[in-house]
Every structure is written in C-alpha cells, then in structure tokens.
Amino acid sequence: MLIELTVNGRDVAVDAPPDITLLDLLRDYLNLTGTKEGCAVGECGACAVIMDGRLVNSCMVLAPQADGCAITTIEGVRAPDGGPNDLQQNFIEYGAVQCGICIPGMIMAGEALLMRNPLPTREEIRMGLAGNLCRCTGYQQIVDAIEATAKGRQKG
Amino acid sequence: MPMFDYVRAKSVAEAVELLADTQCVSRPLAGGTDVLVQVRHTPPTFQRLVDVSRIPEMKIIERQGDEICVGAAVTYTEIIESALLRETATCLVEASRLVGGPAIANAGTLGGNVANGAACADGVPPLVCLDALAHVRNSAGARAVPVADLLSGPHETMLQRGDLITHFTFPVMPDGARSTFIKLGRRNAQAISRLNVAAAGALSSEGRVIFARVVPGSALPRLRRFVEVENMLIGERPSEALFETAGAEASRAMVAVTGRRWSTEYKEIALQGLVARALRQVFTVEN
Amino acid sequence: MSHITQPLEYVGRPARRVDALGKVTGQAKYIADYRVPGMLHAHCLRSTMPHARIARLDTTPALQVPGVRAVITSEDFVNHGLYGFPVRDKYMLAWQKVRYVGEAIATVAADTPQAALAGAQAIVCELEPLPTLFDARRALDPDAPQVGPDRNDGQHPNLKGDHMLVRKGDAETELANCPIVLDRRYFTDWQEHAYIEPEGVLAMPTPEGGVVVYAPNQSPFINQGNLAMVLGLPANLVRVIQPTVGGSFGGKDDIIYESSAQAARLALITGRPVRMVFSREESLVASYKRDAMHMDIRLGADRDGTLRACWFRGILDSGAYASETPFTAWRASIHAMGAYRYNACDVDVYCVYTNNGYAGAFRGFGNPEVCFAVEQTVDELAEMLGMDPIDLRLKNCLRLGDETAHGQKLNESVGLIECINTVRRISDWDRRRAEYSRQTSTEKRRGIGVAIMYHGMSLGAEGADHAGATISVLPDYSVDLTSGLTDYGTGSRTVYVLIAAEELGVNPDRVHIQRPDTNTAIDSGPTVASRSTVLGGNAMRAAARNLRQTLDLAAADLLRCDPQQLVRAGEAYVGPDEEAVAWEKIVDHAREMGLILSAHGKWEAPKIVWDHHHGRGTPYMAYVYGAQVAEVEVDLRTGNTQVLHIWAVHDIGKVIFPQGAYGQLYGGITQGLGYALTEQITYPEGYIQETNFESYLIPTSVDVPEITAQFIESAYSYGPYGAKNIAEPSLVPTAPAIANAIAHATGRRVRELPMNLERVLLGHDLQPPFSRKPVEAALKIPPRSMPQTAPRVYA
Known part of the structure; x- marks a missing residue:
C-alpha cells in the first residue's frame, strides 16, 4: 500500500506492505539506518523517533499508522549548518557516547523531553529516558549532556 | 504475502462496520504495543487491523454531569497531562505514569490495556477502583459493562469478535475522596x-x-x-x-x-x- | 630525545571520543546497517533439546524452499569446524550431538530472511535425547551424565581444563587455630551481556577465492585464524574487518566466530554476500553468558580483626562448552581471597560442563563472582567482631610492599588504602553508618555498605601478552594509526589517538585511527582483560616515538641544529634561531630527505611466572584497586531495593582519556547494579526463560542513582604515562557493596545473586513453573520483511 508521510521535513510516499513496522519502513525502505533495532518489542528505545511531536518506539508503530504523520529521525536532528546540533555536541563533549547503538534513541528522547519541558531537573531527565536502555554508560553522562543542553537553550 | 491488512477508521461507526465484516477477520488496533509483540510470537489470528487510534470520539476526556468520560483511544500521556483526571482520578494518572517510558506512555491506550486482558495491566485496577463502565459497540448496538465484568481471566475478556470499546465512564468520587x-x-x-x-x-x-x-x-x-x-x-x-x-x-x-x-x-x-x-x-x- | 618531562598536552585532558560524531548523527554503520547488492540472508536451525544425539539431519527439503540458495552443516567445515581456546570442544555447527538448547545445527542462506527461516524450518532434524546434567555441583560425580568430550588423562570428562588452585601455607591448620572462623556458602547466577546491538555478520566472497568478513567481534585475528582453519583457506585469503560494534562486554567472541564461519562458508558456496543478523530473542537463546558459580568460603581471624586464613572452593558452571571459562576459573582462583593479607590460603576452583546454555567471557571474568563471596564474608566478620567494616578492611588490605597470597611482592602502584580512605570521606561513611544503624521503621530502611577489590592487569599467566601498532603520515599531513586491539565502545581508539598526538606533538584532530582490519593491523592478541590501554597504548606510544625520531631528525636537518636543541611551539618546531617552522614543512622536508614517515611499535608485557601445579607465583604484572560504597533503601514489606547513591574510588594509574574512564566506571557500576538486583537468567531443564528485555531486566535510567566517582592515579611504571586500566574492575565491587548495604539495612544477609524481591524479602528465591514456550517462540521469530527490489519511494 502507499504510505505518505513527512520524514525529516521531506514529504515521501512509499509503496510498502501493510504489516511492516515504522522501523522497517525507515530502515529498509527509506534507508534511514540511524534508527536502530534493539529488541523489537518496545523495551529498549533504540528505535525511538519523534512522531507528530511525541516520542514513539518505531518498532511498536505499524508503518501505515504513520501515514499522514511527520516523523523526525536522528538523521533529521541537525544544526542549521547541517552539522550536529547542540544536544549532539553535548553528547560528545560530556562523554555520553560509548558503543553508540542506543545514542540515536537517546537523542530523540532528549529532544522530545526538551520540547515539552525546556528546563528539566536531573530526575525529570532520567524519567524522560526511562524507556531507553543503555548498557555502556550508566546514563550519568547522558543526563549531563541533556542538562547542559537545556541550560544552553535557556540562555539562547 | 503480508500477514495482515491495515485500515484506518475515521469514526466509531466506520470502525464498527469494518470490525463486523464477516469476510475479513478484523481486530482493533490502537497503540500497537500489545498487538505487535503478539504477532512476533504467534501467527496472527486476524486478517486485518482496524486502526481506531485517531477516532475523535474515542479521544475525549471530559466531565459529563456526575460522570467522567475517557475515550478508549486516550493514551497514558494524555491521561497524565489531563488536569481533569489529575483532579478526579489520581489513581489512574499515577498508574499511567508508571506504565513504561515516555514512548510507551505516548502509544499505549486505556482501551487497549483493557482489551488485552493482562492480569498485570497497570491501567485496569484504577478503572475498577473507580467503578468504571466500559462502553462497547458492535454492529448490533451498544452496551455498557463494568470493567471488572469484562475481564474473564488472564488474557481473556468477554469481548466478542466485532466488539469495540469506545470509552469508559466512571462516577465522580464523593467529596474529599482520594485515590x-x-x-x-x-x-x-x-x-x-x-x-x-x-x-x-x-x-x-x-x-x-x-x-x-x-x-x-x-x-x-x-x-x-x-x-x-x-x-x-x-x-x-x-x-x-x-x-x-x-x-x-x-x-x-x-x-x-x-x-x-x-x-x-x-x-x-x-x-x-x-x-x-x-x-x-x-x-x-x-x- | 625523550620529551616526557614536559607537561602533558593531550593525555589526561578533556577530549572528544574520536568516533562520537558518527554515532550522535546516526551515520555510524553497525552490522545490521550494511546492505550490499545480491546479499543473501542466513538463518540457523537451532537445537530445541538440552542434550541429544543428532540421529538424522537431512537438509534437502530446505533446498526445495523457494529462495533458498544453500544449506550447510558441520560436514561443510574442515574437521567438522572444531575450534575453541583454551579447550577445543565446540563446532561451528553441531556435530553428532547438541549440548544446549539453542545450539546451531545448520545454517540456510536465502534470498530473503523469511525464506531462510522457512528453509531452516524445513530441515529434517531428529534429536534423540541424552541424559542431562543441570546441577553443576553434581558434574564431577562419578555417575554424572557425561557432557564434556572424552578425556584420556584420568580427569573427569565434565571438568573443563585443569582445576585451578592457589596455595599458601596450610590453611586448614591455620583455620583450626583461629578464634573466629566463618564458613559461608554463596551463589552467583548467570548474567547476559545485553549489548543493545544483537549479533550479526556479513561475509563477502573475493575474486581470489577468499572471503572478507565484517564481524563485530572483539578479536578479529582470532576470528581470522578460526576461519582459515575451518574453511581450509590460507590466512591471507581471509580478511576480518570490525565495523562499529554496539557493545560487547566480553560477549562478542565465540558466538560471532561461529556466525562468521557459517556466513563465510555460505558466501563461498553461493558466491554471494551473506548477512546474518540475530533477533534479540535469538541472541538471548544462542549466546554465551557469564557463568554461574557455587562458592564455599571459610575465613579465619583473630579477635582483633587480623585475617589469618582463607579457604575457598568454587564450582563454576559454564554450561555446554568451555569457551574462555577455564581462564575465568583461573582469574576467579587468583582473586578468590580478595585484596587481603593472609598467613595461609587454600583456593580450588573447578570449571565444569552442564547442559545449561554455555558461558564465556564477561567483564570481570570470575572476579565479580568471587568478590561477592569474600566481600560479604569479610563484612560479616566485622559485624561479629563489632568492628567498622572499613576499619577491618584497612587493617588487612594489601599495601605497598606486601606479598600477596600467591607469593607476589607488590613493589609499586598499590593505591588501595587511598581508595578506601577517599571513599570513606566522600561518602560521609561514618555519619551515615551510625545514623542508619539506629533505624526502627518497619516500612523502609536505609543501609550503607562497602566493598573493595583488586584486579590483575591484562592476561597475566593466561598467555603471551604483547601488542603492536602502526603510525604513518598521509599526503594530507594527517596521521594514520592502526592497532591490533579493537574498540567496541570502550574508547581505546581515542586513547590511542591521544597517545599518538602527545608523542608526536600534534593536534589530536590531525590523527585518525583506522577500523580494525586483519589486513592492515598487527596481531596483538585478544582484545580482552582490560588490556587495551596498557598493551595497545604502549605499542602506540612506541610507534609514535619511532615516527617522532624521524621527524625530529628532519627538523634538525632543516633547522641546522642538533635534535637535542629542538623545542616545540604547539605543533611547530623551533630551532636555535627561534623561528617556528610549521609541522607540515618538517614533513615535507623529511620526504625530500627520502625518509619514510611510517613506523611500527611493539610492546611486550613484563615476564611473569605462575606455577599452575603448586598455585604459587606472579599471576599478573600488577593490579588495579578500588573501593565502592553503596547506599540503599530496602522496602521491608516487599524486598524492593533502591540504590540511592554509589561512591566509587578506583586506582587505575594515570588517566589518559577522562570522559572515557569515567564513562567506563559509571557503566561498569551500572552492570554491577543489574547483576546485584534484577538481572537473572534461568535454565530450568536447560530451557532459558528470559528471551527479551521484558524479562531480562537491565537497569534503566531511573534504576541507577547518581554516582560520585574519583580516580587515584597511582602510577605504574610499565603503563603508558603510568596508566593501568578500568573497564572490568569497575563492576567487580558493586554487587557486594549493595549486598553489604542491604545487610546493614535489614540485618539479614542475601548470599545469592541476583538479590531480587523474593531473596531480599524471604531469604530465598522462588521460581515459576518452567516453560519451553519462550525458546520455541524465540527460534521462529518472523524476520523483518525486507524489500526485495529497490523500494518505490516518491518524493
């Protein structure tokens, strides 16, 4: 079936079977492999994307459910110059990245959180990441990076 | 060959009609958090998913006299963000906060949680605590069933093929009550x-x-x-x-x-x- | 021409991880992100029985399945694909027998993942059950069912390798003379690595008849050696490249070698690229785990708290195959008595076969298991004597100049006392300990606990310990590095870049490190045992110094002076006339002189001697040390344990890449926290019950508390700039610190891991009735549906 959606600001129409997930659509049909599969049952958040302003696990969204929606993936998170944005920069600066497989999902969760709560406490940041598993970092430097980004955005 | 087909319903009436189709075994799809896990472990018993997650009538949260009405397609996040529910149904809001991370809360719906019938579902005890009625529609008509009576056992409900939970209602608790x-x-x-x-x-x-x-x-x-x-x-x-x-x-x-x-x-x-x-x-x- | 007396420019200063940019933008390619034209998809048929004879295996029906291109079994490998180190006991695909549920029997390559699964399901495989063994404590009984291969040395066939021992004096007599003796039994359960990237591999045939394998393995050279051996190819026709790896923690060795061999053989047969990617469920069923360990420990002491003797017996259940667990057993034996002085010590560890999945390497490698036992027993001793647990540890712990229980004199870099004193101070130990000792609530109580540890650096007596590195200047004046040791998230690539930049005196932005590739890097042994910083770092330092010498000569020539007269101003060289000459100019001049701007570096660890028969010697070149304090709140009504804070102070020598080192420490503590409380793998009747992250529970961001960490930089003279290591030791003391905090809060000891709700509340575990369903579902997960032709996308 034809699925029409906006991905990272670009309108696309994809001919795809109805029983695949949004994750499959992004990775296999649109070649946006920055979104990862970690568990495929909504437990790890490696596949998290922002759909119409809300964080979702793309493995738990049926591709046709995204028809008519605006999706932002990690490939769509960029500074105006096309380089990494402030959150991505802070992930690097604060040592929040190790193996990196969870990081796209973590950044999407961070962006989704900051959209709704521009100046979260560390505890609120942890709540915002509660659906994103990381096995390397112990989360602390990820929380540091999001906290620093929130403060930076406040200053403008 | 796809395992199943997908169709999006725009209204309760359309959803009920699609679910009643005898030519095509259909099942409602809301947040997807249960259905997509199930089809991973066992081949689907349905041929089509009817997406009810965006039906406006199923998204309401409002007070109707002495009752609160919550649509079956309301997500946990929408429950958490509802000032009305924070005031009138603390137990439901607290349960919604604990259901999972933000992505699960953004997708999972109250109706889906009830229909899935899991004994460990977090959304259901608050509904039973609030004496909620589940409003069920099918092609034969509508009925209201106490949520507790809808559940017949672990992963078993009294819902029949063609049934759609459209919304829940529960009485406003007595003055001074807390949950x-x-x-x-x-x-x-x-x-x-x-x-x-x-x-x-x-x-x-x-x-x-x-x-x-x-x-x-x-x-x-x-x-x-x-x-x-x-x-x-x-x-x-x-x-x-x-x-x-x-x-x-x-x-x-x-x-x-x-x-x-x-x-x-x-x-x-x-x-x-x-x-x-x-x-x-x-x-x-x-x- | 040594310049190390100058202050360090890059080493030990804030730095950016060299591969972070690609990871934060989603551009880094992991194995599941690779796709090449004509690529086939592979899927394994796996055992559904814990121990069985393969009575019949007919693959022809699979070949009838539309889309299936090839099927392989053990017959398709040299010597049936027998491999394994240190015990050669496993086959790339099961031969004659299966010994655990999930063992690969045959592999199918097909046009689509669905066809590959259908092919695997079409294979006729008849399994005849054999007697099973699930209780490791019974494995060495004379009448235990035989799981391991035959042995002709008189040893029990269920023993893996040799039994490991440490001996000092006569521990039994010493214990008999101790006024205080504790005799305790401990158990630590299986642990899954739970890297968020499941296993995968991509093999491509080459025009010369060889194969290139992209494999997220830890040690590409071991993979290459195995592949050459089982495929019957010369090593030069087998190339292994490591793509970005999504976590490993010891877990991506054998399981990836097997997948590599299967995909490579299928690629050679079909002449097409073959990719195999596991689902999470397949990963949990098929992959190896941290061993489970049964431990009995006796500690003897004087009434003043002086430790006198340690007696330890460990049975390490490492399941159906040895993998690296004989080495795990050895490391466990070396660390079983903890970081203390004793008059006498008697340690025996037996590593045994069972039909419970299989175990292999996992961060900590035997030390987390034994540390859980000894650190709780020491704590209990303090309790019995009415001593503060930290005071008792300070009284007995290893200090500079001490001799270990193995007979090793500790001549340098022993920062344990400083770790303990620092963690005591920053955790406000004495105040909290006193305050929490006075609680009376029957709802929730807090507790604070400590654990200390030491951990031998690198391989020790496991084997030859050397590493190599290369460095060269490219035409664009960038500096190109290779290392035979790999980075699967650890940060070692950044460590190498910082070391090379430091030695050359150039900006780290100029320095790049290649992906590990057997064609370009120098075999440096396995990337295990937290050895990358010291071994690989020293090799890189040697390589960079060699290159630096060449550049210094060129600079001296250009600036008409003696090399000793050169100084540096940033990257530039300055001679006696005080004019700064850009580094690029020096490079140009060196080339004009005909000098080759590339170099190798090699480093070999100091020789150590270990007598396996008498359990005496020098097991490791040196040790890292650490002390952690955990603060918990235990719900007395439910057994729920919240960790409120962790303070961690570790002596890791000179810190080279601070963000990386702290990240390793936080991450290790988090794995230790999961090991302590929630992570549980069970194999009732050999069937794993936890097949995805809804049942295998690793800590989330709201389970991990804020961690306060500090490093003690007790320099080690053989380490680069005095560095030691951090990766593994970070998780070793976490579980016992939490256990001691729980005991402080509740007054009750939990002697089994994980300390789940039931064990904390009831003192024992409860297990649900077992089911084969999780495994059965896991082995037929419908694969992702891939578009067969280029998908139609309209802008």
Whole structure:
C-alpha cells in the first residue's frame, strides 16, 4: 500500500506492505539506518523517533499508522549548518557516547523531553529516558549532556 | 504475502462496520504495543487491523454531569497531562505514569490495556477502583459493562469478535475522596507489575471511613474489587492497626482464590504491605 | 630525545571520543546497517533439546524452499569446524550431538530472511535425547551424565581444563587455630551481556577465492585464524574487518566466530554476500553468558580483626562448552581471597560442563563472582567482631610492599588504602553508618555498605601478552594509526589517538585511527582483560616515538641544529634561531630527505611466572584497586531495593582519556547494579526463560542513582604515562557493596545473586513453573520483511 508521510521535513510516499513496522519502513525502505533495532518489542528505545511531536518506539508503530504523520529521525536532528546540533555536541563533549547503538534513541528522547519541558531537573531527565536502555554508560553522562543542553537553550 | 491488512477508521461507526465484516477477520488496533509483540510470537489470528487510534470520539476526556468520560483511544500521556483526571482520578494518572517510558506512555491506550486482558495491566485496577463502565459497540448496538465484568481471566475478556470499546465512564468520587496507585515491579521503569494496588477512600466529618475501594492487580487471575476488605474499613477510624488488618485480609482473600501457587509465599507478604501502604496514603490526612 | 618531562598536552585532558560524531548523527554503520547488492540472508536451525544425539539431519527439503540458495552443516567445515581456546570442544555447527538448547545445527542462506527461516524450518532434524546434567555441583560425580568430550588423562570428562588452585601455607591448620572462623556458602547466577546491538555478520566472497568478513567481534585475528582453519583457506585469503560494534562486554567472541564461519562458508558456496543478523530473542537463546558459580568460603581471624586464613572452593558452571571459562576459573582462583593479607590460603576452583546454555567471557571474568563471596564474608566478620567494616578492611588490605597470597611482592602502584580512605570521606561513611544503624521503621530502611577489590592487569599467566601498532603520515599531513586491539565502545581508539598526538606533538584532530582490519593491523592478541590501554597504548606510544625520531631528525636537518636543541611551539618546531617552522614543512622536508614517515611499535608485557601445579607465583604484572560504597533503601514489606547513591574510588594509574574512564566506571557500576538486583537468567531443564528485555531486566535510567566517582592515579611504571586500566574492575565491587548495604539495612544477609524481591524479602528465591514456550517462540521469530527490489519511494 502507499504510505505518505513527512520524514525529516521531506514529504515521501512509499509503496510498502501493510504489516511492516515504522522501523522497517525507515530502515529498509527509506534507508534511514540511524534508527536502530534493539529488541523489537518496545523495551529498549533504540528505535525511538519523534512522531507528530511525541516520542514513539518505531518498532511498536505499524508503518501505515504513520501515514499522514511527520516523523523526525536522528538523521533529521541537525544544526542549521547541517552539522550536529547542540544536544549532539553535548553528547560528545560530556562523554555520553560509548558503543553508540542506543545514542540515536537517546537523542530523540532528549529532544522530545526538551520540547515539552525546556528546563528539566536531573530526575525529570532520567524519567524522560526511562524507556531507553543503555548498557555502556550508566546514563550519568547522558543526563549531563541533556542538562547542559537545556541550560544552553535557556540562555539562547 | 503480508500477514495482515491495515485500515484506518475515521469514526466509531466506520470502525464498527469494518470490525463486523464477516469476510475479513478484523481486530482493533490502537497503540500497537500489545498487538505487535503478539504477532512476533504467534501467527496472527486476524486478517486485518482496524486502526481506531485517531477516532475523535474515542479521544475525549471530559466531565459529563456526575460522570467522567475517557475515550478508549486516550493514551497514558494524555491521561497524565489531563488536569481533569489529575483532579478526579489520581489513581489512574499515577498508574499511567508508571506504565513504561515516555514512548510507551505516548502509544499505549486505556482501551487497549483493557482489551488485552493482562492480569498485570497497570491501567485496569484504577478503572475498577473507580467503578468504571466500559462502553462497547458492535454492529448490533451498544452496551455498557463494568470493567471488572469484562475481564474473564488472564488474557481473556468477554469481548466478542466485532466488539469495540469506545470509552469508559466512571462516577465522580464523593467529596474529599482520594485515590492512589502503588506499583511493585522488579525494576523502576519498563517493568511488568509483580503486584499493584489501586485504592480510594473518603472519611466522614467525624473521621470515619465512608467510602473505600481496594483493587489489587496481578494478584488474582480475574481482577476485581476486594469488597471484603472494603467492608471491613467502612465505619472505622483510620489507624495503623486498621491498615494492617485490611492488608492481611487482602492477602487472605487473594490466597483463598488462587490457592498456594509458586509465588504465593512472596505475594501474600508483599500484598499485605502494599494494601496497608495504599490505605495509609488514602486515609492519612497531612497538615 | 625523550620529551616526557614536559607537561602533558593531550593525555589526561578533556577530549572528544574520536568516533562520537558518527554515532550522535546516526551515520555510524553497525552490522545490521550494511546492505550490499545480491546479499543473501542466513538463518540457523537451532537445537530445541538440552542434550541429544543428532540421529538424522537431512537438509534437502530446505533446498526445495523457494529462495533458498544453500544449506550447510558441520560436514561443510574442515574437521567438522572444531575450534575453541583454551579447550577445543565446540563446532561451528553441531556435530553428532547438541549440548544446549539453542545450539546451531545448520545454517540456510536465502534470498530473503523469511525464506531462510522457512528453509531452516524445513530441515529434517531428529534429536534423540541424552541424559542431562543441570546441577553443576553434581558434574564431577562419578555417575554424572557425561557432557564434556572424552578425556584420556584420568580427569573427569565434565571438568573443563585443569582445576585451578592457589596455595599458601596450610590453611586448614591455620583455620583450626583461629578464634573466629566463618564458613559461608554463596551463589552467583548467570548474567547476559545485553549489548543493545544483537549479533550479526556479513561475509563477502573475493575474486581470489577468499572471503572478507565484517564481524563485530572483539578479536578479529582470532576470528581470522578460526576461519582459515575451518574453511581450509590460507590466512591471507581471509580478511576480518570490525565495523562499529554496539557493545560487547566480553560477549562478542565465540558466538560471532561461529556466525562468521557459517556466513563465510555460505558466501563461498553461493558466491554471494551473506548477512546474518540475530533477533534479540535469538541472541538471548544462542549466546554465551557469564557463568554461574557455587562458592564455599571459610575465613579465619583473630579477635582483633587480623585475617589469618582463607579457604575457598568454587564450582563454576559454564554450561555446554568451555569457551574462555577455564581462564575465568583461573582469574576467579587468583582473586578468590580478595585484596587481603593472609598467613595461609587454600583456593580450588573447578570449571565444569552442564547442559545449561554455555558461558564465556564477561567483564570481570570470575572476579565479580568471587568478590561477592569474600566481600560479604569479610563484612560479616566485622559485624561479629563489632568492628567498622572499613576499619577491618584497612587493617588487612594489601599495601605497598606486601606479598600477596600467591607469593607476589607488590613493589609499586598499590593505591588501595587511598581508595578506601577517599571513599570513606566522600561518602560521609561514618555519619551515615551510625545514623542508619539506629533505624526502627518497619516500612523502609536505609543501609550503607562497602566493598573493595583488586584486579590483575591484562592476561597475566593466561598467555603471551604483547601488542603492536602502526603510525604513518598521509599526503594530507594527517596521521594514520592502526592497532591490533579493537574498540567496541570502550574508547581505546581515542586513547590511542591521544597517545599518538602527545608523542608526536600534534593536534589530536590531525590523527585518525583506522577500523580494525586483519589486513592492515598487527596481531596483538585478544582484545580482552582490560588490556587495551596498557598493551595497545604502549605499542602506540612506541610507534609514535619511532615516527617522532624521524621527524625530529628532519627538523634538525632543516633547522641546522642538533635534535637535542629542538623545542616545540604547539605543533611547530623551533630551532636555535627561534623561528617556528610549521609541522607540515618538517614533513615535507623529511620526504625530500627520502625518509619514510611510517613506523611500527611493539610492546611486550613484563615476564611473569605462575606455577599452575603448586598455585604459587606472579599471576599478573600488577593490579588495579578500588573501593565502592553503596547506599540503599530496602522496602521491608516487599524486598524492593533502591540504590540511592554509589561512591566509587578506583586506582587505575594515570588517566589518559577522562570522559572515557569515567564513562567506563559509571557503566561498569551500572552492570554491577543489574547483576546485584534484577538481572537473572534461568535454565530450568536447560530451557532459558528470559528471551527479551521484558524479562531480562537491565537497569534503566531511573534504576541507577547518581554516582560520585574519583580516580587515584597511582602510577605504574610499565603503563603508558603510568596508566593501568578500568573497564572490568569497575563492576567487580558493586554487587557486594549493595549486598553489604542491604545487610546493614535489614540485618539479614542475601548470599545469592541476583538479590531480587523474593531473596531480599524471604531469604530465598522462588521460581515459576518452567516453560519451553519462550525458546520455541524465540527460534521462529518472523524476520523483518525486507524489500526485495529497490523500494518505490516518491518524493
């Protein structure tokens, strides 16, 4: 079936079977492999994307459910110059990245959180990441990076 | 060949019509958090998913006189963000906060949680605690069923093929009533409830219990109010001893139904503590 | 021409991880992100029985399935694909027998993942059950069912390798003379690595008849050696490249070698690229775990708290195959008595076969298991004697100049006392300990606990310990590095870049490190045992110094002076006339002089001697040390344990890449926290019950508390700039610190891991009735549906 959606600001129409997930659509049909599969049952958040302003696990969204929606993936998170944005920069600066497989999902969760709560406490940041598993970092430097980004955005 | 087809319904009427189609076994799809896990483990028993997640009538949260109405396609996040529900259904809001990480809360719906029929579902004990009715539509008409009566066992409900839960209603609790939800999982997020308790209550002006609801989740194969516990609370003055006695009665009532299973040795102790704690939260007046 | 007396420019200063940019933008390619034209998809048929004879295996029906291109079994490998180190006991695909549920029997390559699964399901495989063994404590009984291969040395066939021992004096007699003796039993359960990237591999045939394998393995050279051996190819026709790896923690060795061999053989047969990617469920069923360990420990002491003797017996259940667990058993034996002085010590560890999945390497490698036992027993001793647990540890712990129980004199870099004193101070130990000792609540109580540890650096007596590195200047004046040791998230690539930049005196932005590739890097042994910083770092330092010498000569020539007269101003060289000459100019001049701007570096660890028969010697070149304090709140009504804070102070020598080192410490503690409380793998009747992250529970961001960490930089003279290591030791003391905190809060000891709700509340675990369903579902997960032709996308 034809699925029409906006991905990272670009309108696309994809001919795809109805029983695949949004994750499959992004990775296999649109070649946006920055979104990862970690568990495929909504437990790890490696596949998290922002759909119409809300964080979702793309493995738990049926591709046709995204028809008519605006999706932002990690490939769509960029500074105006096309380089990494402030959150991505802070992930690097604060040592929040190790193996990196969870990081796209973590950044999407961070962006989704900051959209709704521009100046979260560390505890609120942890709540915002509660659906994103990381096995390397112990989360602390990820929380540091999001906290620093929130403060930076406040200053403008 | 795709395993199943997909169609999006724009209204309850259209959804009911699609679900009634005898040529094509259909099942409602809301948040997808249960269905997509199920098709991973067992081949689907349906040929088509009818997406009801964006039907406007199923997204409402509003007060209608002395009742609160919550659409079946309302997500946990929408519950958490509702000022009306924060005021009138604390237990439901607290349960929604604990259901999983933000992505799960953004996708999962109350109707889906009930229809899935899991004994450990976090959204259901609050509905039972609130005496909620599930409003079910099919091509033959509409009916309202107490949520507790809709559940017939673990992953079993009284819902028939073609049925669609459209919304829930529950009466506004008496003045001064409070409700709470306590969850016990093996982990603080993204965890299935080992046990949970939804509880509500109100005191008379003399400080005696005039309203009590106690609904343990993950305790019985079929969720229900523990009326035996509620009855022993009515007319009493809240005290530590009362909470503990009520907790012990809840454990006794659980074991009376389940018998001694592998987990009973643990659950009978833990449930007593959780029920006592929930009642303490509901009935202890802070200054 | 040594310049190390100058202050360090890059080493030990804030730095950016060299591969972080690609990871934060989603551009980094992991194995599941690779796709090449004509690529086939592979899927394994796996055992559904814990121990069985393969009575019949007919693959022809699979070949009838539309889309299936090839099927292989053990017959398709040299010597049936027998491999394994240190015990050669496993086959790339099961031969004659299966010994655990999930063992690969045959592999199918097909046009689509669905066809590959259908092919695997079409294979006729008849399994005849054999007697099973699930209780490791019974494995060495004379009448235990035989799981391991035959042995002709008189040893029990269920023993893996040799039994490991440490001996000092006569521990039995010493214990008999101790006024205080504790005799305790401990158990630590299986642990899954739970890297968020499941296993995968991509093999491509080459025009010369060889194969290139992209494999997220830890040690590409071991993979290459195995592949050459089982495929019957010369090593030069087998190339292994490591793509970005999504976590490993010891877990991506054998399982990836097997997948590599299967995909490579299928690629050679079909002449097409073959990719195999596991689902999470397949990963949990098929992959190896941290071993489970049964431990009995006796500690003897004087009434003043002086430790006198340690007696330890460990049975390490490592399941159906040895993998690296004989080495795990050895490391466990070396660390079993903890970081203390004793008059006498008697340690025996037996590593045994069972039909419970299989175990292999996992961060900590035997030390987390034994540390859980000894650190709780020491704590209990303090309790019995009415001593503060930290005071008792300070009284007995290893200090500079001490001799270990093995007979090794500790001549340098022993920062343990400083770790303990620092963690005591920053955790406000004495105040909290006193405050929490006075609690009376029957609802929730807090507790604070400590654990200390030491951990031998690198391989020790496991084998030859050397590493190599290369460095060269490219035409664009960038500096190109290779290392035979790999980075699967650890940060070692950044460590190498910082070391090379430091030695050359150039900006780290100029320095790049290649992906590990057997064609370009120098075999440096396995990337295990937290050895990358010291071994690989020293090799890189040597390589960079060699290159630096050449550039210094060129600079001296250009600036007409003696090399000793050169100084540096940033990257530039300055001679006696005080004019700064750009580094690029020096490079140009060196080339004009005909000098080759590339170099190798090699480093070999100091020789150590270990007598396996008498359990005496020098097991490791040196040790890292650490102390952690955990603060918990235990719900007395439910057994729920919240960790409120962790303070961690570790002596890791000089810190080279601070963000990386702290990240390793936080991450290790988090894995230790999961090991302590929630992570549980069970194998009732050999069937794993936890097949995805809804049942295998690793800590989330709201389970991990804020961690306060500090490093003690007790320099090690053989380490680069005095560095030691951090990766593994970080998780070793976490579980016992939490256990000791729980005991402080509740007054009750939990002696089994994980300390789940039931064990904390009841003192024992409860297990649900077992089911084969999780495994059965896991082995037929419908694969992702891939578009067969280029998908139609309209803008």
